Amino acid sequence: MARLAVIAGGGALPARIAAAHPDALFVTFDPQAGNLPDGAEVLHASFERAGALFAGLKAAGVTEVVFAGGLTRPKLNPLRFDAKTMALAPAVMAALKAGDDGLLRTVVGAFETEGFAVRGAADLVPDLTAPAGRLAGRAPAKADLADIDRAVTILTTLGPLDIGQGAVVVQGLVMGIETVQGTDAMLDFVAGTRARFRRDGGVLVKAPKPGQDLRVDMPALGPQTVTAAAEAGLNGIAFAAGRVLLLDRDEMIVRAQAAGLFLLGQEV
Template sequence: MTDSLPQLGNKVGIIAGGGTLPFAVADSLIARGVTPVLFALKGACDAARVAAYQHHWLGLGAFGKLLRLLRREDCRDLVFIGSLVRPSLTELRLDWGALRVLPAVLAAYRGGDDHLLTGVGHLFERYGFRLLGLKDVATDLLMPEGCLTRAAADAVVEADIAKGRAVLAALSPFDIGQGCVVIEGHIVAVEDTGGTDELLRRVAQLRANRRISAKPGRGVLVKAPKAGQDLRFDLPALGPKTIEGLIAAQLGGVAVVAGHTVVAEPQTMIEAADKAGLFVIGLRS
């Protein structure tokens, strides 16, 4: 419901990584009458698609340049969205603005991805910007509660989902991933820095190597944000590519936490899942 969303300025800055989500957020803002300005990260954001929007290109580490552009564009509200491989400090080309806050950058790097993103978010807030999440700007991109597909979960799958959520809750303090695969009570794989796509590739390889005895079509990918995670950053994501990975891994479907998971191209995703006989479930948070 848009009447419960915060009042936005005339413009919202989108720090845009890879994938389709930055553009989906931009379109959602346009539908609300708000102008999106994309600050596209070099090497990550889709150059062909970003051209359709007001945008600026930025290298990682160009913090000073970004601050200048944000002020020039009068973007006080910001959203971080899109995939990005975490760079090492030696890969960053820090400008003078970044060097001035280097101690804070170094402190942010001493931890997992959530710690890093939260630390970077605090930097922007220090300079007077407001960091928003998808629940603030694009609720239409968040997973709803319930089963979205013709296929549904049986009792075995429901038990697997419960175990998967328990595993993710236990791993949350270590900030290592937001997903795991459970097949008939067995924890088969846990997400790490490789992300969900790599997790599903590993499961597919385990199938190919006959390391999984369960028949094809059994098992579930469970995704959930970490306990205590800043929900403005790095929410679990789901989309057509996830369905492709589930098919290759010969799993039965996916269950994610409703309201705390981003969904890219939902119609395409659901159609692909239905065609493959997979379930897609939004869990109560």
């Protein structure tokens, strides 16, 4: 019988998966992690002891894993590596010098080589994504649609360079590109842009990079992003239909309606 393990990072996603899969084993790399569900079975792990992690998963009967929430790149101490980590080290070290996509492919490959099936959060909790269509707010104006198209073009062009999953365009002007700091930091930057460099309105577009493995790195939006977009003076948020996680969709809709923002699923 299949058993799921949740490789739990930060944010609300681990709790969403826990609600749908209460028997899952939760793996945390942070002994002080506070986002784990009450009563959940927890396996504490170390990035430097991959062999112990794989053995612990197998001992618990795990056959499937899902990566949920953000994980920061670890600072590794080779003196603490176990034999399995030592064997993986050349590939991991090379991947750490590359972009996130390369690192994630290496990590996924290691789990699959050990016999674990890697699942996507959206496969386990289908209502985490939304189809094409408007979820909240008014219909986008012609200028908004033009800004969405330009943002999509930017993301598609930059995707092969492993840069970002989000962009802000205001009346044709590029106001922000998401980098390692994340979407909310980009929106804070836009909000703080001096008025003489700004025009009214604009959109945030969120979409995966071309070829991105959506099982482990699907872009996500949440209520705080809606609030940050409103504070940045934008007209709305567009996202790739079926390919962006919506964390707490109901609250996102409430905040968007209150702020007068549209939420739009787009075929990207």
